[in-house]
Amino acid sequence: MFKIAVIGGGSSYTPELMEGIIQRYQEVPVSELALVDVESGREKVEIIAALTRRMLKRNGLEQVKVSVHFTLDEAIKGARFVLTQLRVGQLAARAADERLGLQYGMLGQETTGVGGFAKALRTIPVLMEVARKVEALAPDAFIINFTNPAGIVTEAVSRYSKAKIIGLCNVPVTMHHMIADMLQAKREEVALRFAGLNHMVWVHQVTQQGRDVTAKTIELLCDGNALSMNNIKEIPWPPAFLRALGAIPCPYHRYFYQTRAMLEEEVEAAQSNGTRAEQVMKVEAELFALYADPHLDHKPEQLSFRGGAFYSEVAVELIQAIHNNSGKEMVVNCRNNGAIQGLPNDAVVETNCLIDAQGAHPLSFGPLPPAMNGLTQQIKDFERLTIEAAVHGDRASALLALVTNPLIGNLASAEALLQDVLRINQPWLPQFN
Amino acid sequence: MFKIAVIGGGSSYTPELMEGIIQRYQEVPVSELALVDVESGREKVEIIAALTRRMLKRNGLEQVKVSVHFTLDEAIKGARFVLTQLRVGQLAARAADERLGLQYGMLGQETTGVGGFAKALRTIPVLMEVARKVEALAPDAFIINFTNPAGIVTEAVSRYSKAKIIGLCNVPVTMHHMIADMLQAKREEVALRFAGLNHMVWVHQVTQQGRDVTAKTIELLCDGNALSMNNIKEIPWPPAFLRALGAIPCPYHRYFYQTRAMLEEEVEAAQSNGTRAEQVMKVEAELFALYADPHLDHKPEQLSFRGGAFYSEVAVELIQAIHNNSGKEMVVNCRNNGAIQGLPNDAVVETNCLIDAQGAHPLSFGPLPPAMNGLTQQIKDFERLTIEAAVHGDRASALLALVTNPLIGNLASAEALLQDVLRINQPWLPQFN
Amino acid sequence: MFKIAVIGGGSSYTPELMEGIIQRYQEVPVSELALVDVESGREKVEIIAALTRRMLKRNGLEQVKVSVHFTLDEAIKGARFVLTQLRVGQLAARAADERLGLQYGMLGQETTGVGGFAKALRTIPVLMEVARKVEALAPDAFIINFTNPAGIVTEAVSRYSKAKIIGLCNVPVTMHHMIADMLQAKREEVALRFAGLNHMVWVHQVTQQGRDVTAKTIELLCDGNALSMNNIKEIPWPPAFLRALGAIPCPYHRYFYQTRAMLEEEVEAAQSNGTRAEQVMKVEAELFALYADPHLDHKPEQLSFRGGAFYSEVAVELIQAIHNNSGKEMVVNCRNNGAIQGLPNDAVVETNCLIDAQGAHPLSFGPLPPAMNGLTQQIKDFERLTIEAAVHGDRASALLALVTNPLIGNLASAEALLQDVLRINQPWLPQFN
């Protein structure tokens, strides 16, 4: 029996997570769910808390306590797991990032490019505060971080605090489901070997019941299967590229390999339906209207359009594997420790790990092939410069981060862009003031 | 249903292995056991085959075919697993190694020092021949190597052939049982983190139900628990050393840290009861007398004095984990691939791995602490020079190997020692002729 | 007294080189200059040979033999230095590269992007042939390579032959002269610490009489000093970028950091004066008209517009340092050997080396800072994939090379571009036929 604190408990994703916990309650016997949010999000988090209580009741789990908090201390104290799924500045800040990118003729994606950069600057100080509270009040707890840019945020905490942290993303699990479907196989029969960074991860091998079916999977992809996420446009990969690579890019690689097409799509969407954040705001408004219904006692269908498929699946799997010391293989974001050669030991990478009560232990992978190494190095350098900027409020690192990212990479406008980022996000960037 | 070839099937250990397979037959559904030995070992291997058939019958497994071979081809063809547990030159050669070491005032241990060196020179050519047959006749098979010096032999095959090979040793499993006993816990509740080389491996962490109990285990060891194998003298470790190290050496470390005491014990034993090989010869003679009894249909008690406790446990676990693609964590000898930083990628190391149908995937460990690194590097260098000598018949590498090993390390007598090794083992060293 | 072979002796640069040798004849006592060119370049190489003889005579060095060859063997046999400054397909092929790049909306620069890629594919087979002749006929000779893309070509020979090779570029020496001028100091008082790749090299430290003046130099650059070469547009670097970087980029970095502006300039030049190659063709025609004048017995002024300033300075310095075993510090392209951490040992890098009779010994540099590492890794990966493509005729590597280069990086058109490159250059790409 253990306590879970959910930082950003008022998120529209929370019911997804709660459903996962309820379904696997035997394996993850939670005693308390402590939802934390900011005071300005009081209404939302209380809607979520009430819905959670109804969901628990429907499943005969009234004994699970649901508490609501607007400061960290009480929520974190004594927790076994601290889930971080917060959004500093909320969707309005994300929309501002997206619009700023487009204004400069750049991709305005949430987790990379200038959007990911701005979000990291806003988010890292808050996560560091959570980590310091965990160090003091729940030193054995694991922080399980979903907050994007998940790789950067996880690395900042991993390097600058003693709190234990593991980053989670739904890209690997989504690819797993999709590839199993392509192979017309059960998910548990199919295993994928991932190595890379968050939102820049490759599948290097696919096995089905232990046999290597990587080439077969690539041919299926060459045959028109697009392998995307519902928030990323399904531009197919050129077959010659996939065959030459001998591996499977993740959907987010499109931002780097097909930048122009992705930008055109973003521009068009922004003009017609609004940017992704603007669309999500509408979805969220609808979701909270549903959540507030006192008769609703289950996760509503509509949440599946939100984009976070399988989040609860991986979160509950991870909690279960740690709690039960199970030695399960999972794909998470953690300290590299030499697993991917050529990246620093203290870099956070996304790769297959064995999970037990001590945390995540990455399997040795070796070096990335040349066609993947350079881009990965460049993005990792961007991430590390961004972390330096975010943790120390260092403008030089911030400028170099922007220049290093290939989605920004326009030296001529980098300074102006940085000034705009710092000005627009000024309320959330105490480290630069 | 699959076929297992056992190279060195006439070994006195084979009944141990057979018992393991029989007990876990549901998980390892063997269709054929192909026992291979040299013509001069015909009597022994036929005794073993007959005993195996009786053991199978007793357990209602008459459908498992037991075949006997004196050449490799038929045995290896179509096998899924090729177990190598052979002894080139048999115990007489081992006894000669031991006597040679003592004659030079050196330890004459079978797996390190001059004994391990000589055994590697004799064994590697035969294992390379097995590997070439596997490449040609059973390219998907795994060689599971128990043959000592297991780390060196496994590395030679791993680097100089395309055959898949995993090395096994009963030291990690024996330490696991002993430490669990010390902690008065069930083995499955206790997990050990190993990293090092075969017969030079440390336990870096002990957990019990997921909690770190390394310091507690060290204190138990300081309190007189000796943690040894039944073929290594139980000299206790000085408490201050264990506490400073913060880790647990394996029993074989005594040869390096307590060389003088171990040598004195060897000298005394050689004078009274004979060297270890000479003692084992007597045990073996008794064992084969038992095995030949047509009424014996189970593994006799006396085998437990032979020294190979838990061999069958780890062998069957490994076969099971590969066959069932189970993702189980085990401690085996395999290609380092960056797991232990500072050792070459193609060095074979002994460490915790995730085992599935693709083989062994070591968990990233990071660098060894300074107090362990230097000795490990030195032994690995000895191993690599020995492999060069054994594969290419290169005398310069052979001499440097002897000089590099701290148990030999006597430059003055190294050349004479090398000449003696090459002379005594001349029948088994075609590569030097 | 030694022999120098000049492969591509009919180059318009040759008189520059000859002038250098004549001026420092005491230090580089040449007995023979063997000029080699293709049969179709017979007229040019004979013009150069005649001019060289007149230049030697004017300086009282008639004893130096000047020979002309149309096959490699006689020229290379017994040479101490083999200078490679050839241009496969001549300027017409370069012009085609430039036009092809522009047709795809990409930079068509000679040494990077698609132009550098195509030039590498054409050039590497010829250089490998030179290397094989050197291995056989002059195994102690040094190949001194000026042929662009110099880093890629040098690495191909370094990795795929046993011939000794050092690559030279005039970028470091030009930066040295310019920075000394900016500091109003003599060149010999100013020292620069370079580390990077050919045409992607940074100055990490500037010292003047031993004192660090890096920050002062950066401020001078921020104040409007443009630091360029006469074939690269002088776009100033943003001061905030230079200060954040704390280092000085080379002129070629503009292609990567200011891609759009450089492309616009190329497009405009191509429309008005022709591409760079087309302009150079005119310059060359004028130069050869001058060279052919039987009264000319010195290097004409007009050669300085050709772009190869200081080539002869570094070439003669290098020959002198090797010949005299002088231990001189120079910036050359050679095997990394760990000097720049994070790049492979067998990668060719451009950095400060100690030069003696054994060749070039790079000074240990350590890792590149994050803001430089990623881009460098990406370009090195591009280079290595290009080498695989060029040496083995491997289309998959060729496609991945194009996709990896950030100046190409357009996945959508990469295949079509590759097909165009292979088609246009078909006469010079036997490895792909």
Added chain:
Amino acid sequence: MFKIAVIGGGSSYTPELMEGIIQRYQEVPVSELALVDVESGREKVEIIAALTRRMLKRNGLEQVKVSVHFTLDEAIKGARFVLTQLRVGQLAARAADERLGLQYGMLGQETTGVGGFAKALRTIPVLMEVARKVEALAPDAFIINFTNPAGIVTEAVSRYSKAKIIGLCNVPVTMHHMIADMLQAKREEVALRFAGLNHMVWVHQVTQQGRDVTAKTIELLCDGNALSMNNIKEIPWPPAFLRALGAIPCPYHRYFYQTRAMLEEEVEAAQSNGTRAEQVMKVEAELFALYADPHLDHKPEQLSFRGGAFYSEVAVELIQAIHNNSGKEMVVNCRNNGAIQGLPNDAVVETNCLIDAQGAHPLSFGPLPPAMNGLTQQIKDFERLTIEAAVHGDRASALLALVTNPLIGNLASAEALLQDVLRINQPWLPQFN
């Protein structure tokens, strides 16, 4: 014109150093020599100061000021070079180390084994105090360290202070002279490529006028040339070992490869003439009697028996190369920075460096061959554990250091030995109190 501070100015070596400075005064124009010693060494340092003034006067250099100090501040303030050649506890402490080693049946050598360990514990705190003074009072100064164990002491300062430090030893220069003599060549025609650790360094290549003569040199050594120092017994290396190694060990390697013979020689010497320290005490007494002679105005012949040949040669060469920013190649002890792969970047190594006003820049060497790597790693680990013990007063590191050193390596007596070291040296080990 610059000031040199000499810490340990009362050393009997000082006249050697002074002679070197006087001979090369044009290149090293010293304005002041500030001799520092402890109060108890007042008599000696004043004898040295007076002798130095007479030597200067004889050479017409009365303008060079010679000052004597018993605290660091005034001596270090404004110095350009701080030479450290001190001996904490003086020869009596060294003699105690030697006797202690012999008492335990171990080598009692001054710079390695238990003697080197004890000397490092005594010396590092004093050197750290010097370094802190340099940081504060002469931040641009170079510390030039001769104090043994020079590699360990230099690394301690290099890692734990910001002061610039270069370690010097006379082993490389002595080997250079000896090998040139063997080759019957001038020293300046012969170049040696060193890589290793202080007192554990190999010559990997010998060139004569640029041509590789390594094999020839090895054959000369095989032919009876012993290559030793006048304080190390000349046991010849077995020819087969030298040929297999393909490199030349330094004289100190004998302690590791020929331990027994060296120990026997030490035991015998201790019984007949006294330990090395005891012999040196007599030599020193005689030397100071000579030095005190008011008519002596040059370095006396007898100093050459003291063992420090060529110290002044390398010291003055180094001062000259830094002062004149000369880019000279020298063999010194400095931060590895990747030069020897497999050793940490911050390890101090002994290898060929380019010396200029910025300090020592090691040439990239690559990995050590297997026959050298393991021993080097082990000694470096010993050194690093010793540094941890010395800097932090950490007993666990101290015990592990002793156990790690192959000359001690006797686990059974390690604790007692450590207690004896700490007890005997108690006055000089404030960090352990």
